[in-house]
Amino acid sequence: xxxxxxxxxxxxxxxxxxxxKISLLHLAFNGLTDKELQEMAAASQxxxxxxxxxxxxxGAYEDVFYVIAEGSAVICKNxxxxxxxxxxxxxxxxxxxxxxxxxxxxxRSATVRTLTDCTVLEMDKKDFETLLSRSPSMAINIIRxxxxxxxxxxxxxxxxxxxTNKVLHHLDRNKLEFIQVAAHExxxxxxxxxxxxxVLNSFSELKTNPAITEVMSGIIKGADRMHEVVNTxxxxxxxxxxxxxxxxxxxxxxxxxxxxxxxxxKASLERNIELSLEQDSxxxxxxxxxxxxxxxxxxxxxxxxKYTPDGGRVTLHSRPITMDKNIxxxxxxxxxxGIGLDAEHHELIFEKFYQVGDVxxxxxxxxxxxxxGPGLGLAIVRGVARAHGGKTWVExxxxxxxxxxxxxxxxxxxxxxxxxxx
Ligand code: ADP
Numbered sequence: 001x002x003x004x005x006x007x008x009x010x011x012x013x014x015x016x017x018x019x020x021k022i023s024l025l026h027l028a029f030n031g032l033t034d035k036e037l038q039e040m041a042a043a044s045q046x047x048x049x050x051x052x053x054x055x056x057x058x059g060a061y062e063d064v065f066y067v068i069a070e071g072s073a074v075i076c077k078n079x080x081x082x083x084x085x086x087x088x089x090x091x092x093x094x095x096x097x098x099x100x101x102x103x104x105x106x107x108r109s110a111t112v113r114t115l116t117d118c119t120v121l122e123m124d125k126k127d128f129e130t131l132l133s134r135s136p137s138m139a140i141n142i143i144r145x146x147x148x149x150x151x152x153x154x155x156x157x158x159x160x161x162x163x164t165n166k167v168l169h170h171l172d173r174n175k176l177e178f179i180q181v182a183a184h185e186x187x188x189x190x191x192x193x194x195x196x197x198x199v200l201n202s203f204s205e206l207k208t209n210p211a212i213t214e215v216m217s218g219i220i221k222g223a224d225r226m227h228e229v230v231n232t233x234x235x236x237x238x239x240x241x242x243x244x245x246x247x248x249x250x251x252x253x254x255x256x257x258x259x260x261x262x263x264x265x266k267a268s269l270e271r272n273i274e275l276s277l278e279q280d281s282x283x284x285x286x287x288x289x290x291x292x293x294x295x296x297x298x299x300x301x302x303x304x305x306k307y308t309p310d311g312g313r314v315t316l317h318s319r320p321i322t323m324d325k326n327i328x329x330x331x332x333x334x335x336x337x338g339i340g341l342d343a344e345h346h347e348l349i350f351e352k353f354y355q356v357g358d359v360x361x362x363x364x365x366x367x368x369x370x371x372x373g374p375g376l377g378l379a380i381v382r383g384v385a386r387a388h389g390g391k392t393w394v395e396x397x398x399x400x401x402x403x404x405x406x407x408x409x410x411x412x413x414x415x416x417x418x419x420x421x422x
Contacts, residue, residue: 021041021044021046021121022034022037022038022041024067024069024093024094024121025037025040025041025044025067025121027093027094028067028094028095028096028145029138029141029142029145030141031137031141032135032137032138032141033137036131036135036137036138039131039134039135040123040131040138043123043124043127043128043130043131044067044121044122044123044127045121045122045123046069046119046120046121046122047119047120047122048117048118048119048120049114049117049118049119049120050114050117051114051115051116051117051118052113052114053113053114053118054111054112054113055073055097055098055112055113055114055118055120056097056098056101056108056110056111056112057108057111058077058078058107058108058109058110058111059107059108060107060108061101061107061108062098062101062108063124063125063126064098064122064123064124064125065096065097065098065099065122065123065125065128066096066097066098066112066120066121066122066123067094067095067096067097067120067121067122068091068092068093068094068095068097068118068119068120069093069119069120069121070093070117070118070119071092071114071115071116071117071118071119072090072091072092072114072115072116072118073090073091073097073112073113073114073115073118074087074089074090074091074112074113074115075087075088075089075090075091075097075110075111075112076088076110076111076113077109077110077111078111085111086160088110088153088156089152089156090115091112096145097112098112099142099145099146100146100149100150103142103143103146172352175352175353176236176237176240176352179233179236179237179352180233180234180237182233183230183233183234183237184234186226186230187227187230187234190223190226190227190230193223194220194223194224194227197216197219197220197223200216201216201220225366228366229373229374232374232376232377232380233374233376235295235376235380236352236376236379236380236383239292239295239379239380239383239384239387240383244383244387246288246289246292246387246388246417247289248287248288248289248416248417249287249288249289249290250285250286250287251285251286251287251288251290251293252285253283253284253285253286253293253318253330253332254279254283254318256290256293256294256297257277257279257297257316257318257332258277259294260294260297260298260301261275261277261301261316263298264298264301264302264305264367267302267305267366267367268305268314268367270367271305271308271310271367271368271369272310272311273305273308273310273311273312273313273314274312274313274314275301275305275314275316276313276314276315276316277315277316278315278316278317278318279316279317279318279319280317280318280319280320282319282320283318283319283320283330284320284328284330284415285415286329286330286413286414286415286416287415287416287417288388288413288417289384289387289388292384292387292388293384293388293413295380295384296380296381296384296385296392296411297332297411299377299378299380299381300332300334300377300381300409300411301314301316301334302366302367302377303334303377303378303409304334304335304336304338304407304409305336305367306366306367306368306369306370306371306373307336307338307339307369307370307407308336308337308338308339308369308404308406309338309339309369309404310369312336312337312338312404313336313337314334314335314336314337315334315335315336316332316333316334316335317332317333317335318330318331318332318333319331321412323390323412323414327414327415328414328415329390329412329413329414329415330412330413330415331410331411331412331413332410332411332413333408333409333410333411334408334409335406335407335408336406336407336408337404337406338404338406338407339370339399339400339401339404340396340397340398340399340400340404340405340406340407341356341394341396341398341399341407342356342396342398342399343396343398346393346394346395346396349378349394350378350379350381350382350392351379352375352376352379353374353375353376353379354375354378354379355372355373355375356399357370378392381409381411385411385412385413387417388413388414388417389413389414389417389418390411390412390413390414391410391412392409392410392411392412393409393410394407394408394409394410395407395408395410396408
């Protein structure tokens with residue numbers, strides 16, 4: 001056994017290796033002619049590496065590919081800093097490794113590390129390309145092997161995604177159960193608290209003391225706000241589309257929008273925000289659950305007020321539309337002149353508890369500027385849309401607290417909800 005340097009590695013190479021290069025290449029590239037196999041054998045060399053030797057390094061531009069003759073190597077990919085490496089497969093006798101990066105001229109997509117003493121037949125990129133250009137059958141063979149490999153990797157990735165999806169689904173159900181238990185546990189003492197405060201509030205002797213009146217009003221306001229948050233938590237659990245049973249009745253949508261706006265006029269006046277309505281006269285009525293639609297509208301308008309600075313404008317627009325598959329529907333959009341939203345958050349804000357920015361910055365008022373909240377409003381909007389077979393999304397050019405580009409939230413609903421929700 002001698003030791004020599006090859007491709008900048010220190011390797012062990014046997015002068016009397018018992019391998020028959022031709023039969024090994026035949027195993028790796030089934031279908032090549034004898035002449036092609038001989039040419040390939042002449043252009044390649046046998047090397048033996050110790051265990052834990054890196055044959056290919058993920059991310060590096062390297063010039064060699066290998067056919068494993070004896071021993072085994074592990075092919076793994078760095079998933080993330082947190083999750084570390086993911087083993088893609090174990091390569092053994094007759095397996096090609098490192099050929100994909102040579103064909104694509106890109107850095108290695110995975111690391112290949114020997115597990116045992118590993119004898120490989122290795123070939124340089126240049127020699128490999130010369131052979132490929134001379135032999136169409138070899139090129140086709142390599143393409144076929146590479147496609148098989150890509151398909152195999154796809155299968156692994158799909159399986160991974162399916163498993164992760166199952167785990168996420170399970171976690172989401174746990175989250176929902178937690179919200180439900182927490183909301184129920186909070187509601188009972190809160191009702192007791194509100195009852196006692198109301199009793200206290202009725203004592204006339206307390207009303208003559210301005211300091212106590214102010215404290216009482218603070219307690220009532222706080223308890224009301226807490227009640228609202230607890231109700232929002234319960235709404236989220238109810239609106240989870242898997243359990244929701246829609247009670248659809250004819251809903252005069254334009255009227256419902258006007259009523260919701262009226263509910264929030266006081267809050268918008270306090271912030272000097274103009275609420276304007278632009279409803280197309282042919283906006284149709286829909287069959288839907290009016291309570292749910294009203295809740296969705298409410299959260300969209302509250303958010304528009306909350307994320308718009310004082311003196312801004314919120315515009316509601318409703319119009320008839322034709323949805324996918326020619327289904328007639330309506331669209332309500334809420335446009336504000338607020339802080340806007342970066343594209344990376346456009347999907348995620350509809351997830352339960354997702355909030356943009358620093359979640360520790362909260363103010364007590366539900367419509368105070370950038371007041372924050374529990375992060376459940378848009379999850380309710382999406383739940384309502386899905387339960388009715390509709391959809392919701394946001395459009396905004398980005399977050400900017402100097403120029404205030406604003407955002408538009410859309411809610412599209414079919415005139416008749418489908419028999420089973422999407
Ligand atoms: P929250 O209770 O935090 O308002 P939501 O689910 O209603 O929860 O909204 C989630 C996040 O989406 C908010 O924290 C906010 O960052 C962002 N958001 C919602 N509406 C708007 C809007 N009109 N303009 C800018 N950002 C918005």
